[in-house]
Amino acid sequence: QLQLQESGPGLVKPSETLSLTCTVSGGSISSSSYYWGWIRQPPGKGLEWIGSIYYSGSTYYNPSLKSRVTISVDTSKNQFSLKLSSVTAADTAVYYCARVDSRLQDAFDIWGQGTMVTVSS
Amino acid sequence: DIVMTQTPLSLSVTPGQPASISCKSSQSLLHSDGKTYLYWYLQKPGQSPQLLIYEVSSRFSGVPDRFSGSGSGTDFTLKISRVEAEDVGVYYCMQGIHPLTFGGGTKVEIK
Numbered sequence: 618q619l620q621l622q623e624s625g626p627g628l629v630k631p632s633e634t635l636s637l638t639c640t641v642s643g644g645s646i647s648s649s650s651y652y653w654g655w656i657r658q659p660p661g662k663g664l665e666w667i668g669s670i671y672y673s674g675s676t677y678y679n680p681s682l683k684s685r686v687t688i689s690v691d692t693s694k695n696q697f698s699l700k701l702s703s704v705t706a707a708d709t710a711v712y713y714c715a716r717v718d719s720r721l722q723d724a725f726d727i728w729g730q731g732t733m734v735t736v737s738s
Numbered sequence: 739d740i741v742m743t744q745t746p747l748s749l750s751v752t753p754g755q756p757a758s759i760s761c762k763s764s765q766s767l768l769h770s771d772g773k774t775y776l777y778w779y780l781q782k783p784g785q786s787p788q789l790l791i792y793e794v795s796s797r798f799s800g801v802p803d804r805f806s807g808s809g810s811g812t813d814f815t816l817k818i819s820r821v822e823a824e825d826v827g828v829y830y831c832m833q834g835i836h837p838l839t840f841g842g843g844t845k846v847e848i849k
Contacts, residue, residue, distance in 0.1 A: 664781075666838040677837070679838075680837055721798070725777075731786055
């Protein structure tokens with residue numbers, strides 16, 4: 618059974634870069650049927666898509682974050698990563714990684730448990 | 739960007755009674771490939787969101803048949819035929835045309 622687990626610092630200073638990793642277990646990250654995404658949720662608020670990466674390496678980013686976001690895949694480690702630069706308090710949120718299943722019309726079908734990241738000095 | 743508007747913001751339902759959530763998009767979700775990219779997710783308290791419905795009306799594996807999705811173009815609905823205690827949480831619609839966007843959520847609680 619495929620599982621996703623986010624990891625990374627829970628506290629990031631303003632203006633620094635937030636770096637998170639999502640480890641995929643129970644399956645390969647390299648399957649052409651799937652791709653991978655990041656979604657975040659500020660405390661008490663709704664969901665915001667950050668970006669997605671296809672198995673080919675192609676990326677799609679939320680235009681509101683595009684200038685600060687980089688998503689990459691490390692197939693050797695079965696992981697994909699998120700980097701968000703120049704963070705502010707507005708980037709404080711629970712960050713989720715998720716699998717996108719192209720057979721389910723690109724639905725986010727499996728989600729990680731989420732990791733809380735606080736931006737504060 | 740496509741704006742997704744959900745109503746109502748919250749819903750209090752007696753167990754066994756039906757519930758309905760509306761989701762309207764600011765533009766048609768009918769893609770040039772002929773598919774409509776509309777999904778429904780449920781975020782139970784303290785949990786990650788979970789997929790309920792994809793492609794407007796297709797139930798994800800393991801989702802009870804009391805959940806159904808319908809709609810087309812810009813107007814979509816999630817219906818729960820008989821609400822159970824385990825259905826509490828926040829329901830989100832999401833559209834799948836880049837950039838992806840979510841509705842603001844509808845909180846469902848039990849009376």
